[in-house]
Amino acid sequence: MDEPAPADRIAETTARYWGRTDLVRIVLDALQAAGKDLDRLDVDDLAATDQFHGGGRPATVRLAELAGFASRSGPDAPGTGLQVLDVGGGLGGPARTLAARYGCTVTVIDLTASYVEAAQELTARVGYDERVTHLVGDAVDLPFEDDSFDVVWTQNSGMNIADKATLYRGFHRVLRPGGILAFQEPLAGPAGDPHYPLMWADRPELSFLWRDHALRALVAGVGFEEQVWELVSEAAAIATAPAPPPHAVQRLIMGDERLAAIAAANRRNLAEDRIATVHAVFRKPAPGAA
Ligand SMILES: C[S@@+](CC[C@H](N)C(=O)[O-])C[C@H]1O[C@@H](n2cnc3c(N)ncnc32)[C@H](O)[C@@H]1O
Structure with a gap:
């Protein structure tokens, strides 16, 4: 059997798979052609263009509600001021939604430099650059201190990541005790290998889907308490x-x-049960919590 590819080679191939040259121009031209005023963009204008996962923006809002975020209605409203890390945050749609609707401050990390550049441009254009920061980086090597976020958030990025134990251990490490992990992830269905091309991979070497019971057990095994697991x-x-x-x-x-x-x-x-999607919420237990 072939040796699995080393993590940094997977990361390189993944970034190449997603990356596009001249993406800022492509995105701005498309928004303009759709009738958006580039000098007066708001977060809502971007919804079709910046939410890169099944279900679009409604899925982001649904996951936020499952995670207990309440819509912001004043400076002391729940959710205001939460420090969120969005892993594999792409063009930044989920991050800007969390900032705009729930008052979060969001750090976004993504492997693909052209997405980070486009995300920065969009965030600046909608006036959220003080609350949403975009960085290039690898989800399995998070460049953050222990216990530094209230929430770790990720939508449709883990399917490109082979080393799930390191991934979820990293999420646990950077979350403060009592913090929340919220994710949307494609899963392997019971019926066997998927047909290609998938959105995230044109060949099996780039796709790492786990069955639901296996992923659930792994996340619990690194120390998280399950709050929500919904297919x-x-x-x-x-x-x-x-x-x-x-x-x-x-x-x-x-x-x-x-x-x-x-x-x-x-x-x-979907029809043959080869792929599923989960919305999940876990908590990192606080010491001494029952
Ligand atoms: C389908 S897009 C999802 C983007 C965003 N989460 C969203 O829902 O709009 C998948 C993203 O995962 C990122 N990604 C894949 N592997 C990654 C890794 N090891 N570290 C960081 N980002 C990664 C890709 O660069 C891409 O932006």
């Missing part, structure tokens, strides 16, 4: 979803031809 069915939503608009992130990154192949494989994967 989300995307099949019904996809069957009735309108075609993504021209400024949708999936179209900008993948192109229409490749996206059609991804969508066809995705429908088969």
Whole structure:
């Protein structure tokens, strides 16, 4: 059997898979063509273009509600001031949503430099650059002190990461005691290997999906207490979803031809139970907590 690829080679190949040259221009041109005023953008204008995961912005809001975030209604409202780390945060849609709706301060780390550059541009244009910071970095080597965040957040990035034990141990390390881990992740379904291309991988060497019981056990095993574990069915939503608009992130990154192949494989994967998605919330226990 072949040796698994070393982590830094996976990271390099993953960043190459996602990366796009001239992405800032591509994104701004698409927003302008969609009728957005580039000098007066707000967070809502970006929703089709910056939420790069199944379910779009409603999935981000759903996960935030599962994690107990309350919409901000004043400076002392719950959620205001939470320090969040968004791992694999892409173009920054989830991070800006957490900042705008729930008053969080968000640090975003992502492997793909062109996404970080585009994310910074979008964050500055909507006026959130004091509350949302974007960094290039690897999720399995988090450059942060122990206990430094109230929340670790991640949507659709772990499926590119082979070393899940290191990933979740890192999440645990950087969370303060009592802090929350909230994630949306694609999972392996019971029916066997997925059909390709997937959104995150055009071949098996880039995709690392675990079955739900295995991932659940791993996260508990590194010291988290489970609060929520909900499998989300995307099949019904996809069957009735309108075609993504021209400024949708999936179209900008993948192109229409490749996206059609991804969508066809995705429908088969869902219908045949080869892929699932989880929304999960865990807590890092505080010392002495019952
Ligand atoms: C489908 S996008 C999701 C982006 C964002 N979380 C969202 O939901 O809009 C997957 C992201 O995971 C990032 N990623 C994959 N492997 C990573 C790693 N080892 N460390 C940091 N980011 C990673 C990719 O660069 C990409 O931006």
